[in-house]
Amino acid sequence: MKFLDEAKVYIRSGNGGNGCVSFRREKFIEFGGPNGGDGGKGGDVIAEAVYGLNTLIDYRYQQHFFAKNGGAGMGKGRHGANGADALLKVPVGTQIYEEDGETLLADLTERGQQAVLARGGNGGFGNAHFKSSTNRAPRRANPGQTGEELTIRLRLKLIADVGIVGLPNAGKSTFLAAVSAAKPKIADYPFTTLQPQLGVVGVDGREFVLADIPGLIEGAHEGVGLGDRFLGHVERCRVLLHLIDGTADDAGKAYKTVRDELSAYGHGLSAKPEIVILNKADALTPQEIKKQAGRLRRAAEQDVFVISAASGEGVRDVLRALMALIEATRAKSEGKREHAAWQP
Numbered sequence: 151m152k153f154l155d156e157a158k159v160y161i162r163s164g165n166g167g168n169g170c171v172s173f174r175r176e177k178f179i180e181f182g183g184p185n186g187g188d189g190g191k192g193g194d195v196i197a198e199a200v201y202g203l204n205t206l207i208d209y210r211y212q213q214h215f216f217a218k219n220g221g222a223g224m225g226k227g228r229h230g231a232n233g234a235d236a237l238l239k240v241p242v243g244t245q246i247y248e249e250d251g252e253t254l255l256a257d258l259t260e261r262g263q264q265a266v267l268a269r270g271g272n273g274g275f276g277n278a279h280f281k282s283s284t285n286r287a288p289r290r291a292n293p294g295q296t297g298e299e300l301t302i303r304l305r306l307k308l309i310a311d312v313g314i315v316g317l318p319n320a321g322k323s324t325f326l327a328a329v330s331a332a333k334p335k336i337a338d339y340p341f342t343t344l345q346p347q348l349g350v351v352g353v354d355g356r357e358f359v360l361a362d363i364p365g366l367i368e369g370a371h372e373g374v375g376l377g378d379r380f381l382g383h384v385e386r387c388r389v390l391l392h393l394i395d396g397t398a399d400d401a402g403k404a405y406k407t408v409r410d411e412l413s414a415y416g417h418g419l420s421a422k423p424e425i426v427i428l429n430k431a432d433a434l435t436p437q438e439i440k441k442q443a444g445r446l447r448r449a450a451e452q453d454v455f456v457i458s459a460a461s462g463e464g465v466r467d468v469l470r471a472l473m474a475l476i477e478a479t480r481a482k483s484e485g486k487r488e489h490a491a492w493q494p
């Protein structure tokens with residue numbers, strides 16, 4: 151399936167049906183009175199987060215979504231039919247913005263969550279509605295209200311527990327392939343990965359979702375390389391997995407380059423808990439490992455893992471550490487939620 155994380159869509163809700171002007175006409179019944187029914191309500195345009203989608207590619211092919219108009223009211227007090235809603239199914243993690251791309255209309259982060267993007271117009275009142283003691287034969291009815299029409303932008307921000315960041319060629323995709331069933335493209339040239347990839351990782355009977363995003367290089371926040379637009383997918387991750395190529399000249403420098411890009415991007419990325427990994431240990435001598443790990447430890451100011459994504463050496467320990475961190479942050483955010491709910 152092709153990946154697409156931004157889409158522009160035109161939506162229009164249904165117009166309300168017109169009210170009806172009509173009078174009761176029956177043999178032997180004089181002054182039958184008004185009996186024009188109300189118009190039906192126009193359909194809404196609704197977005198719903200559904201399970202099993204991880205791209206907005208469908209919105210490249212269909213970009214117009216119109217809800218149905220309400221039916222007109224009729225004689226004998228009959229109400230017009232309500233117009234059918236138009237439903238936009240989007241992946242969990244989709245944000246919906248106004249046309250400007252900045253005003254957030256809805257953020258669908260949970261499965262089944264819905265948002266009404268455009269409300270259908272109400273139906274007009276039929277003349278039965280306007281009868282009163284002084285006007286017993288009203289000849290007026292309201293027209294239905296018109297629906298809303300707008301352009302919206304959908305932006306998908308994947309919801310993964312862990313986001314892998316690093317320079318190109320650090321072995322991010324190799325790591326994803328080693329720990330999950332995902333089959334990302336792996337090659338020894340930079341920018342092999344052009345789109346985020348997801349994988350589900352099982353460890354000790356529990357699972358988490360891992361996202362591999364395209365490599366970052368110096369100046370990514372200014373658009374160098376593939377830029378930093380894919381960092382949006384890491385915004386919602388609980389934990390960062392920072393992979394550094396052990397065969398690089400200076401692992402500490404490589405680490406700092408990516409950290410600088412994360413801070414320049416902002417959105418709280420640099421404050422996320424991070425696990426730092428020296429990769430490609432199989433291609434290094436023990437002395438080189440020591441030297442590079444030392445540089446990395448000093449740059450990151452924390453302990454580092456030494457692994458080989460290619461041979462799988464050390465990978466299990468990393469997964470365990472990730473799982474523990476994820477659970478710690480989950481507990482924390484649940485605690486926070488409870489606390490927030492408790493406040494009056």
Ligand SMILES: Nc1nc2c(ncn2[C@@H]2O[C@H](COP(=O)(O)OP(=O)(O)OP(=O)(O)O)[C@@H](O)[C@H]2O)c(=O)[nH]1
Binds near residue numbers: 432433
């Ligand atoms: N020797 C060795 N090579 C590795 C290891 N991990 C990855 N590589 C190699 O490094 C190269 C880059 O690997 P990728 O997984 O494509 O790197 P990436 O970080 O996803 O790169 P981009 O997608 O371009 O950002 C490939 O040729 C891999 O075979 C490792 O543990 N040991």
Ligand SMILES: [Mg+2]
Binds near residue numbers: 323335342
């Ligand atoms: Mg890759």
